[in-house]
Amino acid sequence: MKTKFFSCFVAALFVCFLAGTVHAGAAEMFAGQKGEIRIAGGTAHIPVMKTAAERIMTAYPEIRISIAGGGSGVGIKQAGEGLVDIGNSGRKPTDEEIAKYGLKLFQWAVDGVGIAVHPSNPVKSLTKDQVKDIFSGKTDNWKVLGGPDKGINIYTRDEASGTREVFWEKALSKGSISEKANFSVSNGAMKSAIANDPFGIGYVSVGHMDETVAPVALDGVVPSVETVKNGSYAVARGLYSNTKGEPAGLTKLFIDYLFTPEGQKIAEENGFIPVK
Amino acid sequence: MRKGSDIAVEGFLFFSVLISAVLTISVFVFMLIFGLPLLTEGRLFSLVTDTWRPGNGFYGIQPMIAGTLLISSLSVIIAFPVSMGCTFLITVLAPGPFAAFLKKTVQLMTGIPTVIYGFVGIFLLVPFIREFFQKGSGMCILTASLMLALLIAPTMILFFADSFERVPLSYLRAVDALGGTPVQKLLYVFLPCARSGIWSGVILALGRALGDTLIALMLAGNAVQMPGSLSDSARTLTAHIALVIAADYDSPEFRSVFACGMVLYLFTVIEVIILRTLARGRKAD
Numbered sequence: 300m301k302t303k304f305f306s307c308f309v310a311a312l313f314v315c316f317l318a319g320t321v322h323a324g325a326a327e328m329f330a331g332q333k334g335e336i337r338i339a340g341g342t343a344h345i346p347v348m349k350t351a352a353e354r355i356m357t358a359y360p361e362i363r364i365s366i367a368g369g370g371s372g373v374g375i376k377q378a379g380e381g382l383v384d385i386g387n388s389g390r391k392p393t394d395e396e397i398a399k400y401g402l403k404l405f406q407w408a409v410d411g412v413g414i415a416v417h418p419s420n421p422v423k424s425l426t427k428d429q430v431k432d433i434f435s436g437k438t439d440n441w442k443v444l445g446g447p448d449k450g451i452n453i454y455t456r457d458e459a460s461g462t463r464e465v466f467w468e469k470a471l472s473k474g475s476i477s478e479k480a481n482f483s484v485s486n487g488a489m490k491s492a493i494a495n496d497p498f499g500i501g502y503v504s505v506g507h508m509d510e511t512v513a514p515v516a517l518d519g520v521v522p523s524v525e526t527v528k529n530g531s532y533a534v535a536r537g538l539y540s541n542t543k544g545e546p547a548g549l550t551k552l553f554i555d556y557l558f559t560p561e562g563q564k565i566a567e568e569n570g571f572i573p574v575k
Numbered sequence: 576m577r578k579g580s581d582i583a584v585e586g587f588l589f590f591s592v593l594i595s596a597v598l599t600i601s602v603f604v605f606m607l608i609f610g611l612p613l614l615t616e617g618r619l620f621s622l623v624t625d626t627w628r629p630g631n632g633f634y635g636i637q638p639m640i641a642g643t644l645l646i647s648s649l650s651v652i653i654a655f656p657v658s659m660g661c662t663f664l665i666t667v668l669a670p671g672p673f674a675a676f677l678k679k680t681v682q683l684m685t686g687i688p689t690v691i692y693g694f695v696g697i698f699l700l701v702p703f704i705r706e707f708f709q710k711g712s713g714m715c716i717l718t719a720s721l722m723l724a725l726l727i728a729p730t731m732i733l734f735f736a737d738s739f740e741r742v743p744l745s746y747l748r749a750v751d752a753l754g755g756t757p758v759q760k761l762l763y764v765f766l767p768c769a770r771s772g773i774w775s776g777v778i779l780a781l782g783r784a785l786g787d788t789l790i791a792l793m794l795a796g797n798a799v800q801m802p803g804s805l806s807d808s809a810r811t812l813t814a815h816i817a818l819v820i821a822a823d824y825d826s827p828e829f830r831s832v833f834a835c836g837m838v839l840y841l842f843t844v845i846e847v848i849i850l851r852t853l854a855r856g857r858k859a860d
Contacts, residue, residue, distance in 0.1 A: 452712035459819075478800040
């Protein structure tokens with residue numbers, strides 16, 4: 300009995316080892332490292348962070364990587380205060396923030412922020428003025444826009460969100476957002492809210508768009524990886540990973556990893572535009 | 576002579592009480608210290624009466640206060656009759672094994688994390704409410720209140736059931752002997768005898784409803800507006816704290832969070848005092 304258990308155990312170990320070596324790839328640079336990397340902030344970044352962390356941790360179980368959300372504001376603040384090693388933000392930190400915390404910025408991808416509606420909604424194209432009117436609450440029925448005779452449910456993000464910041468600046472031209480707007484706490488929460496609401500409208504990172512929601516063309520340009528890449532879709536921003544001062548040790552390796560072909564491929568697979 | 580072990584146990588219990596009391600007070604002191612800039616600037620009052628428009632320099636929390644009061648009181652109003660009926664079923668009407676099963680189920684319900692209720696609410700209750708009102712997103716005051724009612728009902732039921740079970744059997748026998756119906760038993764024996772237990776249940780349940788964050792955050796829609804109807808999206812103080820805590824520490828947004836905390840603390844204290852006085856006052860009759 301005991302020997303059988305033992306051989307199973309050895310076999311399991313061996314499988315782990317094999318799996319590790321198979322997945323290692325560019326993660327090899329982490330060989331022999333151990334310790335912890337704490338990451339928080341921008342919610343658009345999370346899928347990429349997760350994939351990268353999984354690959355690294357399967358290959359080198361001695362490395363622990365924790366990933367939290369919170370929004371760009373949280374990422375910048377927590378990195379600046381040393382609560383986390385890497386603070387992600389979906390907007391460029393302000394000069395004030397950079398000076399105050401001594402932040403180093405690493406932009407590893409570009410991401411668009413697209414308007415999304417429920418797939419059953421016939422309204423798939425809007426002008427910038429229409430979008431402004433919808434979000435300010437001036438247009439409150441889909442009928443005016445060629446949809447069903449139903450009220451428009453607006454979804455927005457909290458003030459700490461980089462996605463909100465970019466959308467507000469570039470799509471709404473800093474126009475007002477209605478008091479009636481519902482608030483979602485992350486890109487993921489926004490997507491599932493819209494996927495569940497046939498009469499909702501909101502905005503999500505292009506990387507988060509999938510078949511559960513329908514992208515809406517803005518002034519005739521559909522938000523997608525291609526249109527963001529060739530610059531025709533203007534509501535876009537860089538995805539940043541920020542550290543307090545020059546990164547060192549594991550943190551530096553992780554950031555370097557994001558810029559390796561493998562890291563950039565992960566970004567691309569998640570719907571972002573790689574920078575290299 | 577008291578035994579050494581007695582003294583040890585007494586000392587340990589005293590210590591635990593001391594820690595809980597000191598913690599409760601220090602939380603208040605903590606909020607006071609951090610909220611002090613608001614108090615000295617005389618901004619606290621305007622914060623409580625203003626609306627929230629950070630873009631225009633308004634950091635008031637009035638809509639959130641209204642949202643909190645509305646959602647939590649509505650949830651207690653919904654949960655109270657349901658809990659009362661369920662308790663009566665468990666203690667009187669239902670046959671033994673079924674009653675025991677019901678009670679176990681209720682006990683199990685108290686342990687379900689709130690995020691599960693929120694999650695279920697999003698996928699089951701929200702679409703239903705949206706269809707029901709035929710307007711809005713379905714994330715509204717009623718949705719959050721219904722789900723909160725489900726969350727706090729087990730607390731109430733267990734408290735009610737405990738106090739019902741303490742009613743002397745001889746009283747119940749007397750009702751049976753007089754030919755009283757079960758309803759009469761509830762109205763004239765259980766309710767008067769179990770009054771203090773019922774109040775405690777309501778206090779705890781209301782406290783839980785006031786303090787719950789996730790249900791409102793996930794289901795109430797979080798819009799910053801004075802709620803006008805049950806189908807309106809609203810934001811509670813707790814959800815507001817959760818949403819704003821991400822702001823910069825030095826910002827007025829962040830400081831207003833302490834006003835939220837103080838108001839919440841105050842609500843809970845007032846609520847407990849009122850209900851305790853009510854319970855005591857009635858008992859003296």
